[in-house]
Amino acid sequence: QKEVEQDPGPLSVPEGAIVSLNCTYSNSAFQYFMWYRQYSRKGPELLMYTYSSGNKEDGRFTAQVDKSSKYISLFIRDSQPSDSATYLCAMKAGTASKLTFGTGTRLQVTL
Amino acid sequence: NAGVTQTPKFQVLKTGQSMTLQCAQDMNHEYMSWYRQDPGMGLRLIHYSVGAGITDQGEVPNGYNVSRSTTEDFPLRLLSAAPSQTSVYFCASSYSAPGRAEIAKNIQYFGAGTRLSVL
Numbered sequence: 001q002k003e004v005e006q007d008p009g010p011l012s013v014p015e016g017a018i019v020s021l022n023c024t025y026s027n028s029a030f031q032y033f034m035w036y037r038q039y040s041r042k043g044p045e046l047l048m049y050t051y052s053s054g055n056k057e058d059g060r061f062t063a064q065v066d067k068s069s070k071y072i073s074l075f076i077r078d079s080q081p082s083d084s085a086t087y088l089c090a091m092k093a094g095t096a097s098k099l100t101f102g103t104g105t106r107l108q109v110t111l
Numbered sequence: 112n113a114g115v116t117q118t119p120k121f122q123v124l125k126t127g128q129s130m131t132l133q134c135a136q137d138m139n140h141e142y143m144s145w146y147r148q149d150p151g152m153g154l155r156l157i158h159y160s161v162g163a164g165i166t167d168q169g170e171v172p173n174g175y176n177v178s179r180s181t182t183e184d185f186p187l188r189l190l191s192a193a194p195s196q197t198s199v200y201f202c203a204s205s206y207s208a209p210g211r212a213e214i215a216k217n218i219q220y221f222g223a224g225t226r227l228s229v230l
Contacts, residue, residue: 049218099156
């Protein structure tokens with residue numbers, strides 16, 4: 001079993017829809033949680049990060065962490081065609097140097 | 112600021128050939144790492160370095176060597192290329208100096224990637 005599980009999709013939604021992307025994890029030591037966005041043939045770029053449990057909002061994006069359920073989510077409101085990309089969750093323990101990534105969910109927002 | 116620069120962007124090798132993937136960053140980041148990305152596997156850590164002269168193995172280090180002689184550069188060497196090493200390779204860097212906020216370690220900046228095919 002992988003440490004981080006993420007549905008690969010693809011997920012296709014119409015423009016303006018609310019998108020929910022999720023990851024589950026098994027390592028209870030993970031404390032830092034991130035979402036990276038990767039456009040086709042580009043490197044990943046950090047979109048959101050949170051520490052421990054709770055919500056964090058940034059414009060149309062909300063990151064949510066539920067450590068008791070070992071479950072994290074990224075919500076995208078008013079989705080745009082420019083949001084079409086692969087979204088990777090990543091996480092790490094406090095003292096670790098490395099990030100553990102999910103496999104990524106491919107999102108397509110259609111006109 | 113160029114960020115993280117990877118060269119080459121594309122490469123085709125024959126089985127058994129060796130090559131070096133270059134990675135350079137101009138942000139004075141201490142921490143640098145190499146990942147490979149394969150369909151359905153996500154990003155897997157190959158090797159990483161927490162500073163000049165210090166390297167360590169990641170999840171999938173076999174067949175790869177690294178060195179870190181300067182803060183800026185972190186080359187990845189394929190010793191004898193195999194078809195299983197066909198992948199997209201990403202280099203990333205971040206801060207990790209003592210005294211900075213722990214959270215800063217997590218902001219890894221990625222290069223644009225090197226697409227490698229081994230025939």
